[in-house]
Amino acid sequence: MASIPEEFHDLFEKETFAHVATLTDEGLPHVTPVWIDYDADDDRLLVNTERHRQKARNAEHNPGVGVSMVDPDDPYRHLSVIGEIDEITTEGAREHIDELARRYMDVDEYPQPIESERVVLRIRPDRVL
Template sequence: MASIPEEYHDLFERPTIAHVSTTLPNGYPHVTPVWIDYDVEENLLLVNTERERRKELNVRDDPKVGVSMTDPDDPYRRVSIFGDVVDHTTEGAREHIDELSQRYTGQEYTEANEIETERVLLKIRPKQVF
């Protein structure tokens, strides 16, 4: 098991966009930009999504993911992670999307078409960090 080096923790405290790669049923990669969080204590990357979104469906069948982040202020400072989704839960997901929205937009999460939908928190355990 690997963890995110401390010198990269700041990327999770700022509005850094991550790209998450999952595997489609036909074997091709599916890459999508996401807001991301890191639970240092549990060593888990946190991706918040809506139930039935493609990435959420993909990790049900294959929990292996790749995550890539680039420092918005320095494109040569980056981190890439391979890991497994070890849990996907609705518990705390709605509150978590509000926290992420504050970091990324400075406002509560108010996507009109998603306000009533079920949120899912994908918890990713890093296996390799580059």
């Protein structure tokens, strides 16, 4: 298992967008832009989504994932992670999306209606590039 280098932790404190790649049932890549977070204590990337969305459905049958992000202040500074979603949890997911909304949208609560159920994809980094 790899770790996110300390010098890249700041990417998870600003409005950094990441692209997450999962695999469909047919083995085809599905890439989507997401808000990204990091649990430094557990060394897990965090992606908050809804259970009915394609990336969450893909993760149910194939936990392999690729994540890339570019520093919004310096497009030549980037981080790529290959890993595995080792947990899909609803625990704290609603509060987490509100935290992300504060960072990315400067609002107190996530403004979009929840269509199914909020979940957090916890990604274990196996390789960091």
